Structure formats: C-alpha cells, structure tokens
Amino acid sequence: MNRFEGKVAVITGAGSGIGRALAVNLATKGARLALSDIDTEGLAETVRQAEALGATVKSDRLNVAEREAVLAYADVVVTHFGEVHQVYNNAGIAYNGDLEKSEFKDIERVMDVDFWGVVNGTKAFLPHVIASGDGHIINISSLFGLIAVPGQNAYNAAKFAVRGFTEALRQEMLVAKHPVKVTCVHPGGIKTAVARNATVADGQNAQGFAEFFDKHMALHTPEMAAETIVNAVAKGRARVVVGWEAKALDVLARIIGPAYQRIIATAVSKFFPWAK
Numbered sequence: 001m002n003r004f005e006g007k008v009a010v011i012t013g014a015g016s017g018i019g020r021a022l023a024v025n026l027a028t029k030g031a032r033l034a035l036s037d038i039d040t041e042g043l044a045e046t047v048r049q050a051e052a053l054g055a056t057v058k059s060d061r062l063n064v065a066e067r068e069a070v071l072a073y074a075d076v077v078v079t080h081f082g083e084v085h086q087v088y089n090n091a092g093i094a095y096n097g098d099l100e101k102s103e104f105k106d107i108e109r110v111m112d113v114d115f116w117g118v119v120n121g122t123k124a125f126l127p128h129v130i131a132s133g134d135g136h137i138i139n140i141s142s143l144f145g146l147i148a149v150p151g152q153n154a155y156n157a158a159k160f161a162v163r164g165f166t167e168a169l170r171q172e173m174l175v176a177k178h179p180v181k182v183t184c185v186h187p188g189g190i191k192t193a194v195a196r197n198a199t200v201a202d203g204q205n206a207q208g209f210a211e212f213f214d215k216h217m218a219l220h221t222p223e224m225a226a227e228t229i230v231n232a233v234a235k236g237r238a239r240v241v242v243g244w245e246a247k248a249l250d251v252l253a254r255i256i257g258p259a260y261q262r263i264i265a266t267a268v269s270k271f272f273p274w275a276k
Contacts, residue, residue: 003234004029007134008081011035012064012121013091015042018140018190020049021226022088027055029230034077034084036062037091064091064117074124084128086136086233089121095199099153106199107154114158119165126180135180136233139166143188143246147253147260150268170238181236185229188246189219219243 009026013019015037023035027050035050037043040061047059058080062073078084092114095106118139129135144152145159163184170182225242232240241247253260 002029004031004086004230006030006032007085008032008034008077008083008132009086009088010077010084010121010125011088011090012062012117013037014046014059015039016046018187018222018225018229019088019090020046021222022090022229023050023055023057024053025223025226025230027051027053027057030055031086032056032081033058034081035059036064036073038063064089064120065112067116067120070117070120071124074128077125078128083132084125085132085134086138087121087125087129088138088140088229089118090140091117091121092140093199095154096151097154098151102154107157109199110154111158111161114155115161115165118162122165122169129180130178133179135178136183136236137166137169137180138183138185138229138233140185140187141166143186143241143243143249145184146186146241146246146250147264150265167238181233183229183232183237184239185232186239186241186246186250187220187225188241188243188249190225190242191219191221219245 004026009031011019011022011026011033014023014035016039019037020042023033023046026033033050033055035043035046035057036059037046038061043059043061047057050057058077060073060076062069064070074084093110095110097106122137122139126137129137139162141162142155142159144156145163148156163186166182166184173180173182220243228242229240241250
C-alpha cells in the first residue's frame with residue numbers, strides 16, 4: 001500500500017539537501033507537494049525536478065523563523081490543496097562557535113530557525129493535520145540532538161529542544177487519540193550545503209570548518225537520508241537515526257552515559273583543527 005499517493009506533504013527547507021531529496025522522493029510516490037525555502041533559486045530547481053516526475057507542486061518563499069508568515073502560509077496551503085496530511089519541518093541552519101566566543105545574537109538566530117521554526121511549522125499545521133484523519137508530523141533534529149559536541153552549543157540546544165518537543169507531541173497525540181503520527185529524525189553526516197553555509201564565531205575559520213565537514217563527516221547522500229526518512233514515515237516510527245555513525249554514537253552514549261563527553265572532547269581537541 002502506497003501511504004503517499006495523493007497525500008499533501010509540506011516540506012520546509014526544500015531548496016536543497018534533505019529537503020530537496022524528500023520532495024523528489026515523495027514526488028515519485030505520487031504525493032502532492034507544498035514546498036518552501038528562503039532560497040528561491042534552489043527552491044525553483046527542486047520544483048523543476050518534482051514536476052518532471054509528475055508531481056503537483058505549490059512553492060513559496062518562507063522564513064520559518066517568522067511566525068506570522070508561517071501561520072499565514074499554513075492557511076494558504078490548506079486553501080490551495082484543501083487538506084494537509086504530512087508536514088516535514090526540515091529547514092535549518094548551522095553555526096560553529098564556543099559559547100565563550102559567541103554572541104547572544106548568534107545563539108538566538110540558531111534557535112529562531114532550528115527550534116522555533118519547527119515549533120512554528122508544527123503549531124501552524126497541526127489542526128489541519130489532525131483534521132485530515134491520517135496525519136503525520138516529521139521534525140528534523142540531528143545526531144546533535146542525541147549527543148553534544150564542543151563548538152555546537154547553540155545547534156545542540158536547538159536540536160535537543162526539537163527532540164524533546166517532538167517526543168512530547170507524539171505522546172500528546174496518543175493521549176488525545178488524534179489520528180496523527182509523529183516522527184523525530186536524527187541525521188548524521190549528510191552531504192548537504194549546511195556546513196558551507198554555516199556562520200562561525202569571530203576569529204574562527206569558516207572555510208576550514210566547511211572543508212573538514214565535507215571531507216571527513218559528510219558520509220551519506222541526501223537521497224539516502226530521504227529514503228530512510230520516508231521508509232520510517234511509512235512504518236509510523238517514532239524515531240529514525242540516519243547513518244551508521246549516528247547509530248554508533250547514539251549507542252555509545254547510551255552505554256557509557258556522560259563519559260562519552262570526555263571521549264568526544266578529547267577527539268575534537270586532537271583531530272578537529274577547525275575547533276581550535
């Protein structure tokens with residue numbers, strides 16, 4: 001049974017990376033797509049690819065950090081399609097910088113997009129997803145929503161928050177007996193532009209961080225991530241961890257507890273030149 005045929009799927013951050021791969025994957029399965037991104041050029045290319053596969057697509061420029069815009073966008077999408085079944089809160093940004101070197105505005109920017117963007121999208125679409133009778137909320141956290149890493153305090157905070165928010169939402173849907181499944185996604189190293197587009201604290205090497213990530217940490221394609229996520233959605237899974245390295249680090253942290261923090265701190269100081 002194709003759980004996606006004819007379903008309306010909303011994907012934020014659809015202009016590149018996992019968002020684009022999700023759009024293309026769902027297009028092959030017959031979903032109708034509401035795609036958004038702040039990058040209109042990238043979004044247009046995603047639309048072109050999805051429409052080439054026969055998908056019905058609505059595209060809009062959207063900054064998920066702007067709450068009123070997201071609320072209005074939800075109304076526009078529902079008016080256009082008549083219903084919404086699935087929401088993939090995927091839009092996100094990266095930032096690298098120790099707390100000592102970071103400004104409040106740096107942390108706030110990450111939280112506004114990576115956490116509040118998820119909250120805004122979930123809150124705006126939840127009534128419509130419930131009303132669909134066959135709904136699903138999919139929130140993209142990160143491996144860094146399972147373990148913490150030096151230099152990623154803002155990103156860790158946002159992604160851990162997404163995890164807690166999403167897991168609580170799933171329980172609320174179960175308690176209320178609403179026809180809505182909820183999935184939290186924790187990708188590991190995916191070959192996207194997120195590191196190249198990341199901002200960094202003053203005095204840190206942005207290019208070095210991006211090059212190190214692309215060469216040593218980006219292990220999987222966005223298409224692999226999208227396929228893993230879509231399969232998990234089809235099965236109604238509560239959590240999906242993407243990538244063998246993400247699964248291994250998650251298991252390590254579960255087994256040894258807080259001791260993982262010293263191991264990672266030692267590894268970062270020894271092997272990650274961009275962190276110094």
